[in-house]
Amino acid sequence: MNFLLELKENIIISYKAIIANKMRSVLATLGIVIGITAVTLMQTAIEGINRAFESSIASIGTDVLYIQKFEWFGREDFEVYRNRKDITLQHFNFLKRFAQTSASMCPTQGTLKTLQFQNLTLEDVFIIGTTDEYQTTFGTNIDDGRFFTTRESEGGYPVCVIGMDVKNAFFENVNPIGKYIKVGTHTFKVIGVVEKQGSLLGLFSLDNRIIIPIQRFVKLFGTRRSISINVKAADINNIEETKEEITSIMRKARKLKPGMRNDFGINQQEAFQQTYDQLTFLIKAIGLIITSLSLIVGSVGIANIMFVSVKERTKEIGIRKAIGARRKTILFQFLIESSLICLLGGLIGLAIAFPISLVIDAFVLPTVMPLWIVILGIFISVMFGLLAGFFPAYSGAKMDPVESLRYE
Amino acid sequence: MENLISLKEIVKVYEMGEESLYALHGVSLDIKKNEYVGIMGPSGSGKSTLMNIIGCLDTPTSGEYFLNNKNVSEMFDDELAEIRNKEIGFVFQTFNLLPRSDALHNVELPLIYSGLTKRERIRKAEEALTNVGLADRMKHKPNELSGGQRQRVALARALVNDPSIILADEPTGNLDTKTGEEIMALFEELSNKGNTIIVVTHEEDIAKHTKRIVKMRDGLVCEDRIK
Numbered sequence: 001m002n003f004l005l006e007l008k009e010n011i012i013i014s015y016k017a018i019i020a021n022k023m024r025s026v027l028a029t030l031g032i033v034i035g036i037t038a039v040t041l042m043q044t045a046i047e048g049i050n051r052a053f054e055s056s057i058a059s060i061g062t063d064v065l066y067i068q069k070f071e072w073f074g075r076e077d078f079e080v081y082r083n084r085k086d087i088t089l090q091h092f093n094f095l096k097r098f099a100q101t102s103a104s105m106c107p108t109q110g111t112l113k114t115l116q117f118q119n120l121t122l123e124d125v126f127i128i129g130t131t132d133e134y135q136t137t138f139g140t141n142i143d144d145g146r147f148f149t150t151r152e153s154e155g156g157y158p159v160c161v162i163g164m165d166v167k168n169a170f171f172e173n174v175n176p177i178g179k180y181i182k183v184g185t186h187t188f189k190v191i192g193v194v195e196k197q198g199s200l201l202g203l204f205s206l207d208n209r210i211i212i213p214i215q216r217f218v219k220l221f222g223t224r225r226s227i228s229i230n231v232k233a234a235d236i237n238n239i240e241e242t243k244e245e246i247t248s249i250m251r252k253a254r255k256l257k258p259g260m261r262n263d264f265g266i267n268q269q270e271a272f273q274q275t276y277d278q279l280t281f282l283i284k285a286i287g288l289i290i291t292s293l294s295l296i297v298g299s300v301g302i303a304n305i306m307f308v309s310v311k312e313r314t315k316e317i318g319i320r321k322a323i324g325a326r327r328k329t330i331l332f333q334f335l336i337e338s339s340l341i342c343l344l345g346g347l348i349g350l351a352i353a354f355p356i357s358l359v360i361d362a363f364v365l366p367t368v369m370p371l372w373i374v375i376l377g378i379f380i381s382v383m384f385g386l387l388a389g390f391f392p393a394y395s396g397a398k399m400d401p402v403e404s405l406r407y408e
Numbered sequence: 409m410e411n412l413i414s415l416k417e418i419v420k421v422y423e424m425g426e427e428s429l430y431a432l433h434g435v436s437l438d439i440k441k442n443e444y445v446g447i448m449g450p451s452g453s454g455k456s457t458l459m460n461i462i463g464c465l466d467t468p469t470s471g472e473y474f475l476n477n478k479n480v481s482e483m484f485d486d487e488l489a490e491i492r493n494k495e496i497g498f499v500f501q502t503f504n505l506l507p508r509s510d511a512l513h514n515v516e517l518p519l520i521y522s523g524l525t526k527r528e529r530i531r532k533a534e535e536a537l538t539n540v541g542l543a544d545r546m547k548h549k550p551n552e553l554s555g556g557q558r559q560r561v562a563l564a565r566a567l568v569n570d571p572s573i574i575l576a577d578e579p580t581g582n583l584d585t586k587t588g589e590e591i592m593a594l595f596e597e598l599s600n601k602g603n604t605i606i607v608v609t610h611e612e613d614i615a616k617h618t619k620r621i622v623k624m625r626d627g628l629v630c631e632d633r634i635k
Contacts (some may be wrong), residue, residue: 321465405504
């Protein structure tokens with residue numbers, strides 16, 4: 001009860017003191033303003049990068065295993081992976097025959113080619129060779145037309161499903177279905193358009209591609225490359241079981257003796273996520289350290305101005321002590337003043353950062369200032385206020401009443 | 409009648425580097441309830457130091473001080489703050505009001521430290537201000553009041569918590585003679601109502617209002633006379 005009364009009284013005193021020294025308070029809090037602006041914008045930017053990542057990683061699929069020569073984020077030397085035997089369609093067929101815990105699987109192989117439609121050309125388009133099960137494995141949605149059938153896939157028909165970028169480049173006002181495009185020197189019939197996929201980490205587009213039957217791909221572009229076998233687990237909760245089954249079938253297919261190490265990688269979105277999390281944790285931590293430097297500089301300024309404030313009000317401290325103020329009352333009075341100044345700085349900082357975050361959202365990368373950073377920003381500024389105010393407040397609290405009354 | 413204040417062999421030494429400065433050489437003094445005492449003496453006689461000790465703003469180097477039978481000389485900072493809040497009402501030469509607060513809030517302040525509710529505080533503070541004749545000046549800041557009015561506010565603040573002693577240090581030092589007389593008349597009235605008052609002064613004119621005069625010289629009581 002007593003404490004709350006004094007707290008209320010202290011807030012009023014501090015408010016009056018800050019108002020009486022408006023300019024000084026605002027200047028003193030400038031460091032905190034800049035600090036909070038930096039901290040919140042930094043975290044807002046990271047939030048944006050996270051969102052971009054989450055939406056891109058969704059295209060990899062959480063329940064899909066990628067059997068490849070390489071391991072994502074593998075720890076071995078590049079040489080080790082490169083010298084492994086290629087993964088071929090034979091391995092795929094073997095897997096397909098024996099695997100029981102998979103919902104569907106497809107091989108993929110890719111290359112970059114130039115596309116041509118009438119007098120239009122499009123360079124560096126990613127050509128994917130796969131089977132009809134691609135659609136069920138990756139859950140690809142078709143925007144227009146259809147995906148190729150098992151018959152077209154096995155027969156290696158010259159048909160293709162195109163990405164949104166290709167459609168926009170070639171068929172702006174034309175229905176693409178049934179049109180013929182050239183991949184390098186070879187002609188393909190467009191039978192479908194894949195729904196817009198977006199981009200991976202905002203770096204490269206997932207729509208700048210076409211999908212063709214793998215039999216055709218092999219015939220036209222060769223088999224020397226290692227393929228990727230993509231397996232969708234029957235049950236995402238039992239993905240580990242699927243992983244084990246795939247491993248043992250692949251070891252048979254690759255004729256590995258017991259005791260020999262796997263010469264293939266089973267990759268998963270998880271690996272991506274883990275590496276990404278480690279990376280962003282690092283960025284967040286470093287960002288927080290760098291941005292809090294400005295907060296530290298800011299709080300030194302606050303500490304300085306609080307020493308001045310305490311010194312200036314020596315007489316007032318004396319009067320208050322004479323009529324019964326305890327040490328902690330005086331201590332709280334100045335702690336509250338410094339944290340109010342910092343809170344003010346924090347709020348100004350947020351008021352500056354928020355419109356900037358809108359600008360970032362509109363022009364740089366889609367993001368939104370997370371609520372937790374607003375709360376954290378307010379919390380941090382109050383904490384820094386308490387920290388910066390402690391020594392000045394303590395020096396005021398332990399002043400001798402006789403001497404401070406005599407102070408003019 | 410029992411002693412309200414009992415000072416026994418109070419010594420106060422200030423350490424000034426190598427030298428020790430004796431402000432009080434062993435002062436013994438008893439003051440009963442409802443006494444009206446003037447403490448007089450030239451500057452340097454130790455009367456201010458004595459007042460600070462009686463007012464619990466300072467503690468003696470040695471000796472004992474009993475206030476209401478409580479040994480105050482052994483208390484710590486925060487306990488002394490509580491004694492000052494509850495038992496002592498200060499009136500200073502320079503008024504010592506908070507410049508940014510109005511009269512009402514200045515008078516309310518001791519009650520905040522003793523933890524009264526807002527309504528109770530306002531009621532008591534208004535009553536105290538009315539008693540010193542400032543019912544129409546409650547919302548004025550100190551710089552909007554005359555010297556005499558400021559000293560009345562200070563007096564109201566001193567009285568608001570019903571203290572055991574009113575301790576006034578040169579209460580008329582910054583006032584003209586006429587206003588000074590008015591303030592002294594107020595003190596007399598308070599004394600007649602049963603308050604215990606100690607006035608520290610070097611003016612004979614002021615001291616003549618009191619009923620007992622304690623004269624100090626070189627850190628000792630040299631004369632103690634009841635009129």
